[in-house]
Amino acid sequence: MIEDFEKICGQAPEGTESLNFQASDPNFVFENDPLYQTVVLYDRDGNIVNVNSWIECAHYVNGGWDNINYQNFGGDQTIFIGLLFIFSFYIIAKKFIVSDD
Amino acid sequence: MIKDSYQKNIFLTLITILIFIVIPFSLTSIGDDTPAQIIDEKSVGFYQSNTCKISLFQVLAKNFSNINKIYINNNPYPGLQCFGKVTGLDVVNETYILSIGTNPNLTFLLQIFLWLSLLFIFSKKRESKLNLSFYPPIFIPALFTSQHYFESRFYKNSNFYFNENFQFPNYYYLTFFFGFLFFTFLLRDIYETRNISITGLLPFIFIFNGTFQGLNINIYLVALSYFGIEAIFSKKTNSIFNMLYFIFGVLWIFNFEQTSNYFDGDKLIGFINTSENLGSLIFWILIFYLITNGILFLVNAEKIKVSLKDIKNNFLIAGSLVVFFGLLGSASAYINFFNFFIFGQNKRGMRDLNSVAGNAWRGFAPSAEFIGEFFAICILITAFYFIKTRDRATIQDLLSIVCLFGLYKSNNFAAIVSLIMLTSVIIFYEKIKINKKFLIAILLIIFIITPFIFQALDYERYSSALVEESILHSNLFQYDDPFKNDFTKKSYFLNKDYKSILLVDSNHERASSTLKIIVDLYSQNINVPLVPNPISVLSTVSLFINRTEMWGIFIAKHNPNLQQSLFGYGPFQIVDYLNGHKVELDVPTYKSTALFLPHSSILDGILFFGIIGVIILILFYLYFVYKKKMKENLFLFISIFYIINLLKSDSILYISCFVLFTVSILKSFELKKYD
Numbered sequence: 001m002i003e004d005f006e007k008i009c010g011q012a013p014e015g016t017e018s019l020n021f022q023a024s025d026p027n028f029v030f031e032n033d034p035l036y037q038t039v040v041l042y043d044r045d046g047n048i049v050n051v052n053s054w055i056e057c058a059h060y061v062n063g064g065w066d067n068i069n070y071q072n073f074g075g076d077q078t079i080f081i082g083l084l085f086i087f088s089f090y091i092i093a094k095k096f097i098v099s100d101d
Numbered sequence: 102m103i104k105d106s107y108q109k110n111i112f113l114t115l116i117t118i119l120i121f122i123v124i125p126f127s128l129t130s131i132g133d134d135t136p137a138q139i140i141d142e143k144s145v146g147f148y149q150s151n152t153c154k155i156s157l158f159q160v161l162a163k164n165f166s167n168i169n170k171i172y173i174n175n176n177p178y179p180g181l182q183c184f185g186k187v188t189g190l191d192v193v194n195e196t197y198i199l200s201i202g203t204n205p206n207l208t209f210l211l212q213i214f215l216w217l218s219l220l221f222i223f224s225k226k227r228e229s230k231l232n233l234s235f236y237p238p239i240f241i242p243a244l245f246t247s248q249h250y251f252e253s254r255f256y257k258n259s260n261f262y263f264n265e266n267f268q269f270p271n272y273y274y275l276t277f278f279f280g281f282l283f284f285t286f287l288l289r290d291i292y293e294t295r296n297i298s299i300t301g302l303l304p305f306i307f308i309f310n311g312t313f314q315g316l317n318i319n320i321y322l323v324a325l326s327y328f329g330i331e332a333i334f335s336k337k338t339n340s341i342f343n344m345l346y347f348i349f350g351v352l353w354i355f356n357f358e359q360t361s362n363y364f365d366g367d368k369l370i371g372f373i374n375t376s377e378n379l380g381s382l383i384f385w386i387l388i389f390y391l392i393t394n395g396i397l398f399l400v401n402a403e404k405i406k407v408s409l410k411d412i413k414n415n416f417l418i419a420g421s422l423v424v425f426f427g428l429l430g431s432a433s434a435y436i437n438f439f440n441f442f443i444f445g446q447n448k449r450g451m452r453d454l455n456s457v458a459g460n461a462w463r464g465f466a467p468s469a470e471f472i473g474e475f476f477a478i479c480i481l482i483t484a485f486y487f488i489k490t491r492d493r494a495t496i497q498d499l500l501s502i503v504c505l506f507g508l509y510k511s512n513n514f515a516a517i518v519s520l521i522m523l524t525s526v527i528i529f530y531e532k533i534k535i536n537k538k539f540l541i542a543i544l545l546i547i548f549i550i551t552p553f554i555f556q557a558l559d560y561e562r563y564s565s566a567l568v569e570e571s572i573l574h575s576n577l578f579q580y581d582d583p584f585k586n587d588f589t590k591k592s593y594f595l596n597k598d599y600k601s602i603l604l605v606d607s608n609h610e611r612a613s614s615t616l617k618i619i620v621d622l623y624s625q626n627i628n629v630p631l632v633p634n635p636i637s638v639l640s641t642v643s644l645f646i647n648r649t650e651m652w653g654i655f656i657a658k659h660n661p662n663l664q665q666s667l668f669g670y671g672p673f674q675i676v677d678y679l680n681g682h683k684v685e686l687d688v689p690t691y692k693s694t695a696l697f698l699p700h701s702s703i704l705d706g707i708l709f710f711g712i713i714g715v716i717i718l719i720l721f722y723l724y725f726v727y728k729k730k731m732k733e734n735l736f737l738f739i740s741i742f743y744i745i746n747l748l749k750s751d752s753i754l755y756i757s758c759f760v761l762f763t764v765s766i767l768k769s770f771e772l773k774k775y776d
Binding site: 004061062063064075076077078079080083084086087090091094 | 150204272
């Protein structure tokens with residue numbers, strides 16, 4: 001659906017009703033759109049690509065690229081902080097709330 | 102009251118499942134409302150483009166009546182944002198493979214909380230509180246976190262967050278350090294306040310395998326190590342074992358040669374070393390020492406007497422659950438996926454009811470042979486109970502039919518034969534007083550008539566089968582055409598000229614040290630009448646129990662130096678055996694990368710502890726048989742069952758079998774504490 005691509009790539013050019021993704025051609029060169037604001041996309045491994053047209057952006061998004069850099073997400077930090085919180089809560093609850101009998 | 106307690110347990114279990122299973126696999130990113138689609142050819146691109154957005158339960162809800170063949174793959178590598186969500190969809194041979202993120206940092210914590218919660222819910226309150234020391238929490242976190250550094254190659258491939266640099270803050274190491282620390286606190290609190298008996302828990306370690314997803318560690322290793330440290334600091338260890346193990350440990354370390362060989366763990370994951378470096382060797386040496394002491398500590402500390410009836414019922418329940426979840430996992434891709442997470446399986450359960458290689462169905466378990474032995478033990482215990490007590494059967498005993506079904510599907514002939522044999526022994530046990538003199542008399546008779554039995558067989562043909570199989574699997578002759586290699590080897594078999602094979606074409610350099618010894622022993626000229634060649638005996642036995650090929654591969658692969666052959670590589674060290682020496686496996690292409698284990702726990706023992714180590718273990722056992730009074734109890738028969746079956750199976754490499762076997766041996770004898 002076009003709307004899915006618009007969430008990442010911005011508004012589709014006028015007249016874009018459907019998208020036809022051809023088989024990958026390594027020699028194909030996308031034409032730059034001077035009116036299109038460059039969008040930075042990332043893949044799961046943190047690789048970066050700057051896309052300069054809506055159609056180029058749509059192609060990359062279709063291939064799994066996103067505008068969120070997951071490498072900066074800090075999920076390991078989040079898990080650690082959550083663990084510390086639960087651990088601390090357990091120690092405090094055990095000491096002050098739960099009786100010994 | 103009992104009904105209230107039962108209902109309370111069920112309610113708490115459901116809450117536990119909701120918190121630790123349903124919620125993590127239902128969450129989607131905030132603000133993201135990407136809906137799931139029916140899994141078919143048209144949606145492959147959709148799922149590939151919308152990674153880490155759609156949760157597993159969203160997919161389940163949308164595809165509940167989808168008739169397409171789906172397999173749900175657990176993908177541990179991606180980070181937290183992909184946890185419980187679709188990370189990809191592929192089509193392979195008409196099966197849709199849906200990958201779900203299961204980052205090990207989070208899975209580790211969820212599994213700890215899940216298993217300890219269930220342990221807490223289903224155990225009763227202890228009448229008087231125990232007091233354990235605070236030593237284990239000091240050592241356990243550091244010990245088990247260090248494994249991530251020493252086995253970095255394994256962890257690098259299985260976790261996006263893996264970071265081996267010791268820079269603060271390294272959240273990867275901090276998570277596991279504090280995770281293990283939290284675990285020790287929880288375990289301590291549960292053990293001090295709840296009635297936990299190792300005898301009562303034994304059967305359930307066959308259903309809750311306990312391997313942490315994405316990690317090479319098992320929860321039972323951590324728990325037993327905890328009690329092992331407790332045993333050390335409370336001086337409840339065996340001094341002879343300590344001394345011998347120390348000597349072996351020094352030998353293993355000084356004889357160690359570091360290589361870059363690697364083993365991904367396969368179905369042994371959680372109870373095997375994946376690397377071949379000094380740090381990982383020391384880690385597993387310590388682990389074996391601690392878990393052995395941990396088991397000894399728990400057996401001796403056990404004050405709660407579990408009745409024979411409860412043991413029987415627990416084994417039947419556990420056996421039936423293994424069958425039940427195995428069948429469910431075969432029927433549903435979603436249950437197959439959750440089984441792996443909830444029970445900590447080493448290997449995904451089978452996807453259908455079709456047997457492996459046409460005959461054995463492993464179902465829920467990593468190995469059909471291993472689980473067949475367990476089912477046979479469940480039946481053995483039931484038989485023992487009814488023979489001893491002459492009690493009436495109850496509805497719960499109908500679960501033995503389920504275990505029999507599991508035994509039948511596993512197709513473990515040796516387990517079935519030894520079950521029938523031991524049940525007969527139990528029946529006649531009280532009629533004919535079986536004591537040590539009777540056993541010695543039986544053994545002597547077997548020893549005397551064996552040579553005559555061999556003479557009556559086609560001994561000439563059987564005696565060389567193992568040597569020939571070893572040669573066929575060895576990387577000798579280097580012709581491009583494998584058929585020519587094979588043909589050339591077989592041309593020497595006619596005259597049994599095995600020594601000559603090793604002398605030509607530099608084959609002596611390519612042959613394993615074990616093969617050279619076997620050929621030498623077989624070809625030696627000493628001929629004592631009525632005393633068969635030991636290699637010939639081994640070869641004949643291997644044919645009868647269908648182990649010639651597997652033991653032949655072992656001989657071809659096992660290439661130790663003198664010290665390694667005498668003292669082994671160290672506990673759980675299998676990497677050098679699997680990858681250290683090149684062999685020629687005459688198997689179909691799809692099997693060439695399969696895991697070729699020795700198929701005998703004696704051979705596993707030789708790998709880990711060497712010939713001297715195995716001899717010492719056997720001598721210790723014989724010493725106990727001779728000196729100590731044997732308890733005429735259930736565990737004696739379980740230990741004998743395992744001794745028979747472990748000769749031809751690798752089941753000792755699975756922690757559940759290792760624990761049950763060790764506990765059975767300890768409980769078979771009237772040992773003074775820490776004897």
